[in-house]
Amino acid sequence: MAKQVRIGLVGYQFMGKAHSNAYRQLHRFFPELGVEPVLKALCGRSEEKVKAAAEKFGFESYETDYRKLVERDDIDIIDIVTPGDTHVEIAIAAAKAGKMVFCEKPLASSVDKVQVMCDAVNAAGVRNATCFNYRGVPAVKLAKQMIQDGVLGKIYHWRSVYLQDWIVDPNFPIVWRLQGDIAGSGSHGDLVAHSIDLAHYLVGDITEVCGMMDTFIKQRPILAESDDRLGGKASDEMGDVTVDDSSIFLARFANGAVGTFEATRMAAGRKNHNKFEINGSKGSIVFNMERMNELEYYNHDDPAELKGFRTIQTTDGCHPYTGNYWPIGHIIGYEHTFINLIHDMLQAWESGAEFHPDFNDGLKCQKVLDAVKSSSDTRTWKGV
Amino acid sequence: MAKQVRIGLVGYQFMGKAHSNAYRQLHRFFPELGVEPVLKALCGRSEEKVKAAAEKFGFESYETDYRKLVERDDIDIIDIVTPGDTHVEIAIAAAKAGKMVFCEKPLASSVDKVQVMCDAVNAAGVRNATCFNYRGVPAVKLAKQMIQDGVLGKIYHWRSVYLQDWIVDPNFPIVWRLQGDIAGSGSHGDLVAHSIDLAHYLVGDITEVCGMMDTFIKQRPILAESDDRLGGKASDEMGDVTVDDSSIFLARFANGAVGTFEATRMAAGRKNHNKFEINGSKGSIVFNMERMNELEYYNHDDPAELKGFRTIQTTDGCHPYTGNYWPIGHIIGYEHTFINLIHDMLQAWESGAEFHPDFNDGLKCQKVLDAVKSSSDTRTWKGV
Amino acid sequence: MAKQVRIGLVGYQFMGKAHSNAYRQLHRFFPELGVEPVLKALCGRSEEKVKAAAEKFGFESYETDYRKLVERDDIDIIDIVTPGDTHVEIAIAAAKAGKMVFCEKPLASSVDKVQVMCDAVNAAGVRNATCFNYRGVPAVKLAKQMIQDGVLGKIYHWRSVYLQDWIVDPNFPIVWRLQGDIAGSGSHGDLVAHSIDLAHYLVGDITEVCGMMDTFIKQRPILAESDDRLGGKASDEMGDVTVDDSSIFLARFANGAVGTFEATRMAAGRKNHNKFEINGSKGSIVFNMERMNELEYYNHDDPAELKGFRTIQTTDGCHPYTGNYWPIGHIIGYEHTFINLIHDMLQAWESGAEFHPDFNDGLKCQKVLDAVKSSSDTRTWKGV
Amino acid sequence: MAKQVRIGLVGYQFMGKAHSNAYRQLHRFFPELGVEPVLKALCGRSEEKVKAAAEKFGFESYETDYRKLVERDDIDIIDIVTPGDTHVEIAIAAAKAGKMVFCEKPLASSVDKVQVMCDAVNAAGVRNATCFNYRGVPAVKLAKQMIQDGVLGKIYHWRSVYLQDWIVDPNFPIVWRLQGDIAGSGSHGDLVAHSIDLAHYLVGDITEVCGMMDTFIKQRPILAESDDRLGGKASDEMGDVTVDDSSIFLARFANGAVGTFEATRMAAGRKNHNKFEINGSKGSIVFNMERMNELEYYNHDDPAELKGFRTIQTTDGCHPYTGNYWPIGHIIGYEHTFINLIHDMLQAWESGAEFHPDFNDGLKCQKVLDAVKSSSDTRTWKGV
Known part of the structure; x- marks a missing residue:
């Protein structure tokens, strides 16, 4: 009998859907884990909406105040998927209440604020995790193993882009992700944050950076009503965009590698083009989230006439996570990155x-x- | 409140896992459907195994005899995912009991047997469906819409391959899929059957064929123990392979198009390479299940200097099904083809x-x- | 000082241009060969046209009657690139005159006619060659070496398509390649002939076949005037197309492999899509002429978690031919296949x-x- | 009768071969140009080597002193393909002698030196050109036309990498391209220079930059003997590498676009990976020199469900240059970029x-x- 771990989730939009799904599915695919999440309570400010979402996602109950949620005895983990400006207070409250805390990235909008969150969980001595879900991609975990095993040798280059195009249309409205006071930043905290974590995970510590952040379209229609994907309806009124459209920087790593990072929401044709390439003395790898079931790998030590980038389909039983899903060649999707990460957590x-x-x-x-x-x-x- | 439809599933291996998952997930992604499947009972001959599987998949109960299952009042749909040699009797029993019947492909190992199944459901007047799950791929449904809308014009060519390599190793044992008396055939019924259905769906009726079926490795080790992916442990004893390794044929369609079909399990490097290309007078499309979130499309009427095959990421809100999942560019996987097909059903x-x-x-x-x-x-x- | 070999070329359209270029360039890239072709004479029936072409291609002289050309003492090799219906008589005349003969494919429109050509060169004891120029692709020669070295193991599958789309428009006129009395056949002799030769070269003898040949558009405008690419101007009058649009067949090889061949000129979007895949017990390769500087290779013996099709850029010094051209990664093109083949010849x-x-x-x-x-x-x- | 233009070429290694070939081939493919280059004289310091090269490339004569070459009456154009440290003096001498001057990039190792060259040609009033040969790629010229026609709209992003791996091996010797006093710089002047010119050509003026240049392997074996590709034999002695291995920078353009540039010779698996992507308000394009016959294009205004990056094969008669070569789908190679550029010049x-x-x-x-x-x-x- 699997041990139950009871989830209190704060937030119910895109990320709320993704996290709920992961909890529901975890035990189905990883029964040997011995831990089974239970969707105990969903929390949101609008009772009408949170009630509907709780029913939709399969939660047993709901709350409209996170302060009540964190105090409930029947909750083990507080999972925070609200817009970024609310993470700090919720995380602190959860930590003080002795709950384990799992929080979406970016944790907050500044080092100072994140430091406060760290201090809170450390002071409380509670388990904590940040939802950099791309660590849960089989190909990314395979990449990690390869690098740890020395398959790529000494790393020289990191090269990442995270390109999207959902705001190329100048009439796309100012959803919360385009509002600095809520989101903290634009592609910077939303997209480059992922690339930074992947670089930390795969290459190591970044020691210095030089960047440029830009907002190409400085005014857009004010939002009339948001939908549950990333968009919404535009009103007739214009407002200022207070976040960056693109964030690009050069970096140096502690181990001598150099890197480039670029994120933008203005790259027409790129949908969720979260891509990186790593070049080392013994080989290279390339990953693109749009084809997340593949990892490209070049082995510098292959026979001279047979060298080339190979496309590994990371769906075999021997690959990370995938033995728990479907037979080889039968791909998994975006949602499984959350299942995998939560599994490891x-x-x-x-x-x-x-x-x-x-x-x-x-x-x-x-x-x-x-x-x-x-x-x-x-x-x-x-x-x- | 969604109306419940109660599922009795017969079989609990790879396909049992896929179908169960689809039923569990359907309502989460398509709440507006108004129908919510309930995993009422799982059926299998081994009580020990079926009990464990029922727990794992989330069924309320289990049965060890399909005859008892079909008689239960609390079941609306009998779903059959057992090896092919048992489909006929189960489907007939289900139909006679007035149950809706959903059955894995191929329905049986010969036209005569399938005819009996058809007669049974017709006589009983019960709803019935065959699980050609690739019709549930967003890109495939988009292809269907494009062809219906005349986007490709008059169709000239169908060209499909369904390539796998899981039995390239001559020491891969004789699992049930390699036993003619159980599986009926090899790549023929397992793989080409999918391609045929897709061709029927997208191009139209096939009127005549000319084929060749081959078994390259005629003897293999007898199976000692199967696993729940596609493989198992080999024993020391050799036995005869009684199914085809490859099935290849030419075809003519009623509408004048010509086609090629090829399926094999002996194509080193191909994992689930279910690929087709359709060429019409106004354009072409290409689909590959290994990159199931993409559809390649060539528009013959594009400006001369700007013509080329484009890769559509079929993950936008305007594409079939995908608006119910994640934002654009966030891919879905193999399992969702079942959810989508069952949704439509x-x-x-x-x-x-x-x-x-x-x-x-x-x-x-x-x-x-x-x-x-x-x-x-x-x-x-x-x-x- | 390189020994000179003097060329008499019959025909001056597309293939005349390609062959002339190859002769002119050979010594520049392969000076160590020790043989330098000299463009001695170009032959064609229209004095005005052949004179202009001779000047354009760089020939020293021209002839308007091939019978005069083959008798000239200053010619060593007769190269035949005329439409297919004239190959036989020219080749016989050349052989009788003791000339070495190099002829475009297909040699003629039937086995009987080709047999006569073979008899003629054998009787005369003259050197002879058929211009299957794709044997001169570096990636193809690499493939040959790999197969000879056993890298792919026992071959199970050959799978080729040769797809073009230059006659998809029903108003494309009846150029000579669409006239049976001149061209012999359509995609059959023009395209599938190449695939057959590649299969012979790489896999071995074909022992039996089963095919279907189709003409989708049976009437087209009669040609008013041809251009020097593949097209021309349409007249107002319609005529019968007397060649096939597509030629497709199944095949068995002497070594037990099975194969599919397809050629068509009606595949919208495919330009010179001469592609094949070979699956063997130890690995697979894929080649596509549109990306002729690449060969895809799957090694079944790679470590389990690192297996995948790799894209070899066949431009290294260690690859066939390419050491004589440019540094690695700097690609060659279609014309170099002729240089390479003539080099080997x-x-x-x-x-x-x-x-x-x-x-x-x-x-x-x-x-x-x-x-x-x-x-x-x-x-x-x-x-x- | 084409007018002759007489070439005096200084330098006979890799670039000498490429330029000679272009002059020889130009008239064959572009007879309508009305100008035919004549390979009048080749110049190099070693009589033995220059004599052999002149014979190999097809020059009528040779010189061992560029000062004599520039004074010859039978020379119209001085073409300079020597290592970078000699460009200045040769260009000045040629200009003073009233010759047209065509020079390989980078013109010299500093703005001051290049300014002197510009002053010299301006003072002399002679025609001059820099060999940024990638402007002669059909796909690049198509890209230029698209941007000029507004197909991409307002440009937001330039993103280029120029990746090679020929010095990944730490024992690769210090050829002249790794010697600062001769080459001026490493990947900086050799590779990024190309990307900068392409960005100038396609996007516009760069106004400010922020970069980092690195040498990962600071000591290598001293060269014993060079070959005519890019390499050579290593001696036993070690020496200092005095150029950069990689050069990476951020950039701002006058028109408001932002850009990233990266060049390295240490990217395992990348051979001549000269790639750029441009994102505009109406669409995007991607080019990779390794597949130089293709241009990827995304049209933001395509129907919503049919949007995607398309791969244009730039080999049609309607594309720049290619109508003068082969039929559609029959690719050209690296060498033709020189022919095309010299054609335009x-x-x-x-x-x-x-x-x-x-x-x-x-x-x-x-x-x-x-x-x-x-x-x-x-x-x-x-x-x-």
Whole structure:
């Protein structure tokens, strides 16, 4: 009989749907884990909406105040998927209430705020994790293993882009992700944050950065009504866009590697083009989230006339996670990255092992984000 | 409040896992459907195994005899995912008991047997469907719409391959899919059956065929123990492989198009390479299940200097099904093809609309399969 | 000082341009060959046109009657690139005159006619070659070496398509390649002939075939005036198309492999899509002429988690031919296939070594072409 | 009768071969141009080597002193393809002698030196051009036309990488391209220079940059003997590498676009991966020199459900240059970029039209190169 772990989820939009699904599905695909999440309570400010969402996602109950949620005895983990400006207070409350905390990235909009969150969980001594879900991609975990095993040799280059195009239309309205006071930043915290974490995970610590952040379309229609994907209806009135459209920077890593990072929401044709390439002395790898079931790999030591980038379909039983899903060649999707990450998190938390990405990894990421912002403002390199 | 439809599932291996998952997930992604499947009972001959599987998949109860299952009052749909040699008797029993019947492909191992199944559901007047799940791929449904709308013009060519490599190793044991008395055939009924249905769906009726079926490795180790993916442990003893390794044929369609079909399990490097290309007078499309979130499309009427195959990421809100999942660019996987197909099936059954693929579509597919087999035996063209 | 070999070329359209270019360039890229072609004379029936072409291509002189050309003492090799219906008489005349003969494919429109050509060169004891230029692609020669070295193991599958779309428009006029009395056949002799030769070269002898040949558009405008690419101007009058639009067949090889061949000029979006895939017990390869500087290769013996099709850029110094061109990654094009093939031909002829593809290889190809035609007519398998 | 233009070429290694080939081939493919280059004289310091090269490339004569070459009355154009440290003096001498000057990039190793070259050609009033040969790629010229026609709308992003891997092996010797006193720089002047020119050509003026240049392997074996590709034999002695392995920078364009540039010779698996992507308000394009016969294009205005990056095969008669080569789908290669560029240069020079890229374009490129170098040294943004 699997041990139950009871989830209290704060937030019910896109990420709420993704997290709920992961909890529901985890035990179905990983029954040997021995831990089964239970969707105990969903929390949101609008009773009407949170009630409907709770029913839709399969929660047993709902709350309209996170302060009540964190105090409930029947909750083990507080999972925070609200817009970024609310993470700090919820995480602190959860930590104080002794709950394990799982929070969406970016943890907050500045190092100071994230530091407060870290301090809170450390003071409370509670388990904590940041939802850098792309660590849960089989191909990414395979990449990690390859690098750890020395398959790529010494790393020289990191090269990432995270390209989207959902706001190319100048009449796309100012949804919350385009509002600085709520979202903190634009592609910066939303997209580059993922790339930074992947670089930390795969290459190592970033020591200094030099960046530029831009907003190409400075005014857009004010939002009339949001939908549950990423968009919404535009009103007739215009307003200021207070976040960046693109965030681009150069970086140096502690191990001597150099890197480029670019994120934008203005790359026509790119949908969720979260791509990176790593070049090392013994080989290279390339990953693109749009084809997340594949990892490209070049082995510098292959016979001279037979060298080339190979496309590994990371769906075999020997690949990370995928033996728990379907036979080889039968792909998984975006939602499974959450299942996989939560699997690793709960496995570690159960066994008492260290788990990454935790809040400290979120802090490390935020330090880079802040340094890039500062670099962009001052037009110089900044140490992290 | 969604209306409940109660599922009795017979079989609990790979396909049992896929179907169960689809039923569990359907309402989460398509709450507006108004129908919610309930996993009422799972059926299998081994009590130990079926009990464990029922728990794993989330069924309320289990049965060890399908005859008892079909008689239960609390079951609305009998879903059959057992090996092919048992479909006929179960489907007949279900029909006689007045249950709706959903059955995995191929329905049976010959036209005669499938005809009996069709007769049974017709006589009983029960709803029926065949699980050609690839009709539930967004890109495939988009292809269907494009062809219906005349986007490709008059169709000239169908060209499909369904390539796998899981038995390239001559020491891969004789699992049930390699046993003719259970599976009926090899790549023929397992893989080409899918391609035939897709061709029927997208291009139209096949009128005659000429084929060749081959078994390259005629003896393999007898199976010691199967696993729940596609493989198992080999014993020391050798046995005869009684199914085809590859099935290849030429075809003519009623509308004048010509086609090629090829399926094999001996194509090193191909994992689930279910690919087709259609060439018409106004354009072409290409689909590959390994990249199921993409559809390639060539528009013959594009400006001369800007013509080329484009890769459509079929993940936008305007594409079939995908608006119910994640934002654009966030891919879905193999399992969602079942959710989508079952969505369409239940939607049709609820509304009283005709649904395809039904048993008759399974029969149409079987007629082609039988004609190919006969053609291969007699080395001539065969009408369908 | 390189030894000169003097060329008399009959024909000056597309292929005349390609062959002339190859002769002119050969010595520049392969100076170590020790043989330098000299463009001695160009031959064509229209004095005005052949004179202009001779000047354009760089020939020293021209002739308007091939009978005069073959008698000239200052010619060593007669190269025939005229439309197919004239190959026989020219080749016979050349052979009788003791000239080495190099002829475009298909050699003629039937086995009987090709046999006469073979008899003529054999009787005369003259060197002879068929211009299956795709044997001169670096990736194809690499494939040959890999197969000879056992890299792919036992071959199970050959799968080729040769797809074009230049006659998809029903108003494309009846150029000579669409006239049966001149061209012999359509995609059959023009395209599938190449695939057959590649299959012979890479896999081995074809023993039996079963095919279907189709003409989708049976009437087209009569040609008013041809251009020097593949097209021309349409007149107002309609005429019958007397060649096939597509030629498709199944095949069995002497070594137990099975194959599919398809050629069509009606595949919208495909330009020169000459593609094949070979699956063997140890690996697979894929080649596409549109990306002729690449060869895809899957090694079944790679580590389990790192298996995948790799894209070899066949431009390294260690690859066939390419060390004589440019540094790695700097691609060559279509025209170099002729240079490479002629290089190998002249090298063999100089050294006294056997050379393939010779007329006998052209005959072998024609036997398959004829068998497919016969099979298509009789709707049964035909031995080759 | 075509007018002859007489070429004096200084240098005979890789680029000498490429330029000679282009001159020899130009008239064959572009007879309507009305200008035919004549390979009059080749110049190099070693009589033995230059004599052999002149014979190999097809020059009528040779010189061992460029000062004698520039004075010859039978020379119209001085073409300079020597290592970078000699460009200045040769170009000045040629200009003073009233010759038209065509020079390989980078023109020299600093803005000051290039300015001197510009002054010299301006003072002499002679025609001049810089060999940014990638402007001669059909796909690149198509891209230029598309952008000029507004097909991409307002440009937001330029994103280029120029990746090679020929020095990944730490034992690769210090050829002249790795010697700062001869080459000026490493990937900086050799590779990024190309990307900068393409960005100037396609997007517009770069106004400021921020870069980092790195040498990962600081010591390598001293060269024993060079070959005529890019490599050579290593001696036993080690020496300092005095050029950069990689050069990476951020850029701002005058029109508001932002860009990233990266060049490296340490990207395992990348051979001549000269790739760029441009994102505009109406669409995007992607080009990769390794597949130089293709241009990827995304049209933001395509119907919503049919949007996607399309791969244009730029080999049709309607595409730039390619109508002069082979039928559609029959690709050209690296060498043809030189033919095409020289075609445009001679066409402009004959007609009296302005031609780009001229020395001034080389200067513009050098200004960016110098600014990046300065930025890398000072760790700040630099205006161009």
